[in-house]
Amino acid sequence: xxxxxxxxxxxxxxxxxxxxxxxxxxxxxxxxxxxxxxxxxxxxxxxxxxxxxxxxxx
Numbered sequence: 453x454x455x456x457x458x459x460x461x462x463x464x465x466x467x468x469x470x471x472x473x474x475x476x477x478x479x480x481x482x483x484x485x486x487x488x489x490x491x492x493x494x495x496x497x498x499x500x501x502x503x504x505x506x507x508x509x510x
Contacts, residue, residue, distance in 0.1 A: 469496035470503035484508070 468475055475481050475497055482498040484507065498504040 467497075468499040468503050470498055470507045473499045473503075475499050
């Protein structure tokens with residue numbers, strides 16, 4: 453899996469992609485895109501920068 457940018461949008465995101473903490477979709481949160489080997493792109497939301505950084509290290 454590669455971490456890339458994309459214009460694909462998915463709503464609503466309700467949980468942190470790393471720790472599964474509930475997040476408010478009406479507030480700004482750290483986000484990233486993920487592209488699977490079959491070309492599917494997803495937008496991931498994170499509760500904080502630390503969770504996004506842990507995800508990037510995987």
